[in-house]
Amino acid sequence: MKPIQMVDLVGQYQKIKPEVDAAMQRVIDTAAFINGPEVKSFEQELGTYLGAKHVIGCANGTDALQIAMMALGLKPGDEVITCSFTFVATVEVVALLGITPVFADVLPGTFNIDPADIRRKITPRTKAIVPVHLFGQTADMDAIMAIANEHKLFVIEDNCQAIGGDHTAADGTKRKSGTIGHIGTTSFFPSKNLGCYGDGGALFTNDEAIAKKLRRVCNHGSDVRYYHEVIGVNSRLDSLQAAVLRIKLRNLDAYAAARNAAATHYDTAFAGLEHITTPERSAHSDHVFHQYTLRVTGGHRDGLKQHLEANGVPAMIYYPVPCHLQNAFRTERFPEGSLPVTEQLTHEVLSLPMSTELDNEQLAHITATVKSYFNQ
Ligand SMILES: *Cc1c(COP(=O)(O)O)cnc(C)c1O
Helix, strand or coil, X not given: CCCCCCCCHHHHHHHXXXXXXXXXXXXXXXXXXXXXXXXXXXXXXXHHHHCCCEEEEECXXXXXXXHHHHHCCCCCCCEEEEECCCXXXXXXXXHHXXXXXXXXXXXXXXXXXXXXXXXXXCCCCEEEEECECHHHCCCCHHHHHXXXXXXXXXXXXXXXXXXXXXXXXXXXXXXXXXXXXXXXXXXXXXXXXXXXXXXXEEEEEXXXXXXXXXXXXXXXXXXXXXXXXXXXXECCCCHHHHHHHHHHHXXXXXXXXXXXXXXXXXXXXXXXXXXXXXXXXXXXXXXXXXXXXXXXXCCCXXXXXHHHHHCCCCCECCCCCCHXXXXXXXXXXXXXXXXXXXXXXXXXXXXXXXXXXXXXXXXXXXXHHHHHHCCC
16 A cells, blocks of 8 residues: 555656646746746736636635735724634635724535624624635625625635535536635645645735736736836746646546545545544535544543554644634634634644545545544
8 A cells, every 4th residue: 555645745746747847847947936927827817717806826725815915005903803723824825914803603504704703703804804714714704795785894705624625606607716805815835636746825806906906916006017006015926836836736627526526425434433423515615625633522532643643643723723823813802712713623634635636545545544533
């Protein structure tokens, strides 16, 4: 059996190596490293794939979130409602801009933000909602957009983990995750579903005026070189990464299918196993399985993790400490106990290996090892 990794990026590269190597060589041969034709082509191709009018590359997914908030003019004193059960970047950029992060709890089945709790957390200072489409499926965007319209709030979708999946509205309309709110953001960190070979990120929007502001913020606040309209940042997707991403984008649907096949294998093996809850499939979203995350109850999570690791199966806890209990972000407004579902999940979640390259032998070993912990 091939050794099992959380993500097998080398195995994935081997299958596209000739194309990727040629594309990278093409960039090097032309020295069009910054804002070259590869970046423009990738932005257009991703826009077509997503059904988004504007795609703007940037340096990473964290920058994408920050640029979105800067372009919307969010400022100190404003409040942004987001979840605490997320990767820190979502909350970090809010705090970095002097905006106040306000946390809504998540739903125990999908791990995504609870619209009912968003409503409870709205104040006169609330300016935006940032749902995080965690682990590969979208938050309840129908409910979130209804709340946003009612209260005139912006919606920035943190789509770093769910790119490629469809969201299905109540009327049956399908739209790609990240294209429903005012702005969608994503990360091309290597292990993401659409990952490059270094850092990268992008923003998407269907609003022309917002697109213009996003491009300006990314580019030192400038539309015309050496003339600066607003304070911006320097955040670019580089051409080598764009060249890789053009190839990987063509495989994205096949990658999602491979991830779903592994997830189905896991679901079947764990059906009915006591102390294990397999990930809920949302009724309004595809699942692209950025992570396959179990809930392990009865206090067995850490023991199971050790047992897996002792038997050659890596497993990870995403996330062990929620943002509101991190030393960097603790406030009196969100003490321990204030987000009960989020806090409970941090004690129960366990993510199993998930990649485009898992074979049946590896999957069988992983599921047998989980079962053997429970003497099954
Ligand atoms: C990965 C990730 C980010 C940050 O992306 P980087 O490219 O690493 O900056 C932000 N939010 C979520 C939910 C992520 O998973």
